Amino acid sequence: MAExxxxxxxxxxxxxxxxEGGVAEAMQSFGASLPVDNRLWKEDIQGSIAHAQMLxxxxxxxxxxxxxxxxxxESIAADIEAENWDFFxxxxxxxxxxxxxxxxxxxxEAGGKLHTGRSRNxxxxxxxxxxxxxxxxxxxxxxxxxxxxxIKKAEAHLxxxxxxxxxxxxxxxxxxxxxxxxxxxxxxxxxxxDCKRFMAAAEAADVLxxxxxxxxxxxxxxxxxxxxxxxxxxxxxxxxxxxxxxxDFICDAVYASxxxxxHLSRLCEELILWSSDEFGFITLDDxxxxxxSIMPQKKNPDFAELTxxxxxxxxxDLVGLLTTLKGLPxxxxxxxxxxxxxxxxxxxxxxxxxEAVCGMIDTMQVNAEAMAAGAQGGFMAATDLxxxxxxxxVAFREAHEIxxxxxxxxxxxxxxxxxLSSAELAKIDEHFGDDALEVIDIRTVVAQRTTVGGxxxxxxxEQIAQAKKLLSxxxx
Ligand code: ARG
Numbered sequence: 116m117a118e119x120x121x122x123x124x125x126x127x128x129x130x131x132x133x134x135e136g137g138v139a140e141a142m143q144s145f146g147a148s149l150p151v152d153n154r155l156w157k158e159d160i161q162g163s164i165a166h167a168q169m170l171x172x173x174x175x176x177x178x179x180x181x182x183x184x185x186x187x188x189e190s191i192a193a194d195i196e197a198e199n200w201d202f203f204x205x206x207x208x209x210x211x212x213x214x215x216x217x218x219x220x221x222x223x224e225a226g227g228k229l230h231t232g233r234s235r236n237x238x239x240x241x242x243x244x245x246x247x248x249x250x251x252x253x254x255x256x257x258x259x260x261x262x263x264x265x266i267k268k269a270e271a272h273l274x275x276x277x278x279x280x281x282x283x284x285x286x287x288x289x290x291x292x293x294x295x296x297x298x299x300x301x302x303x304x305x306x307x308x309d310c311k312r313f314m315a316a317a318e319a320a321d322v323l324x325x326x327x328x329x330x331x332x333x334x335x336x337x338x339x340x341x342x343x344x345x346x347x348x349x350x351x352x353x354x355x356x357x358x359x360x361x362x363d364f365i366c367d368a369v370y371a372s373x374x375x376x377x378h379l380s381r382l383c384e385e386l387i388l389w390s391s392d393e394f395g396f397i398t399l400d401d402x403x404x405x406x407x408s409i410m411p412q413k414k415n416p417d418f419a420e421l422t423x424x425x426x427x428x429x430x431x432d433l434v435g436l437l438t439t440l441k442g443l444p445x446x447x448x449x450x451x452x453x454x455x456x457x458x459x460x461x462x463x464x465x466x467x468x469x470e471a472v473c474g475m476i477d478t479m480q481v482n483a484e485a486m487a488a489g490a491q492g493g494f495m496a497a498t499d500l501x502x503x504x505x506x507x508x509v510a511f512r513e514a515h516e517i518x519x520x521x522x523x524x525x526x527x528x529x530x531x532x533x534x535l536s537s538a539e540l541a542k543i544d545e546h547f548g549d550d551a552l553e554v555i556d557i558r559t560v561v562a563q564r565t566t567v568g569g570x571x572x573x574x575x576x577e578q579i580a581q582a583k584k585l586l587s588x589x590x591x
Pocket of ligand 1: 209235236447449451
């Protein structure tokens with residue numbers, strides 16, 4: 116068994132008074148969250164400054180002490196900003212105690228007044244809310260960047276009369292031709308929804324919980340509205356028990372990250388397929404591909420694959436967080452310290468994957484001929500040929516059957532629909548006239564899909580205009 120070394124109260128734990136001995140050495144690093152939560156230093160100092168100023172203004176502590184605290188916290192912030200982390204010490208357990216101890220070391224006795232009417236329970240929740248608000252705004256902006264890139268690429272392939280056409284798939288079998296711009300825009304809409312989800316998550320985080328203290332509120336005459344205003348929170352939490360236990364806003368932000376990753380993963384899966392020799396629809400830029408250490412000919416879509424792979428981690432982050440929360444009684448429990456690592460990982464992973472995919476889309480070469488050639492095959496105009504017969508008075512079911520026979524005869528002869536002559540068609544069924552060939556032209560097939568949201572060029576142009584409007588509203 117490991118020796119139970121005591122670290123001793125002389126090391127200065129902030130709860131030292133109640134204890135005769137220190138925590139076992141092995142438990143010190145087990146209990147410490149500093150290596151993870153040190154990234155909250157800015158929010159922690161921001162929250163402490165607002166709290167101290169309010170304590171001073173309410174005469175809960177002398178105004179001169181409040182000023183000293185604020186100046187001390189600012190000097191700590193300046194040091195950390197300058198990358199001087201010398202005072203970070205695992206013995207302090209977390210960022211909150213670390214900064215408070217350092218403050219007292221710098222300004223003396225006044226530092227001990229900062230924690231009046233406050234607990235680490237409302238402090239950490241405040242820090243996380245501030246942090247999540249910032250992350251949500253940044254990730255929404257990165258998503259908007261990707262939306263803009265997709266829109267730009269879609270527009271580049273929408274030149275009238277020369278629109279890039281590709282096969283559309285269901286079951287990964289060729290189904291009907293679609294505009295490449297339409298396909299890109301489908302992803303744009305997913306990322307537009309992701310952006311909304313981050314905005315909603317930021318709103319969920321936008322509540323001041325400081326002033327809830329450990330769990331029940333406090334005896335001091337705190338001015339919570341003033342603190343909310345100082346920290347830019349839209350409202351003040353109405354229930355202190357809920358306030359210190361609630362991590363819903365983190366779940367919201369991590370879920371928004373997870374779904375955005377799932378969308379990126381699906382897009383990456385297509386980029387991987389499209390860049391294969393079998394498809395040949397795109398060529399990734401060298402900046403977004405890697406080679407093989409053994410096979411000289413290889414160009415691998417590593418970053419698309421990594422994005423797809425990292426999606427699993429982020430899904431894990433969400434499941435981990437929800438699982439941590441599911442059994443917790445009110446109010447604060449130390450389990451909640453586990454809310455950070457996965458959330459930070461989800462945000463960081465999404466941020467780097469967004470950058471990767473944005474770059475891939477922006478720089479990839481689109482092989483329009485290969486797409487068009489793919490759109491000719493696979494009898495993708497079959498539905499249009501059936502619709503043509505319906506126009507000639509044939510019932511749809513019968514038309515379906517007739518075109519089925521056309522497809523079969525082509526397949527047996529190794530030909531595609533566009534290879535057929537009108538005489539050959541008329542031989543199969545008398546309803547086929549000379550104009551039947553027009554409807555199987557790939558451009559016609561696409562242009563006919565004019566329902567709102569359809570793939571006809573004018574409809575795609577409309578959705579792009581709509582998407583641009585929404586993007587500019589979301590960006591402001
Ligand atoms: N490091 C802790 C956390 O992240 C801060 C709150 C600790 N509160 C407590 N009563 N032990 O959750």
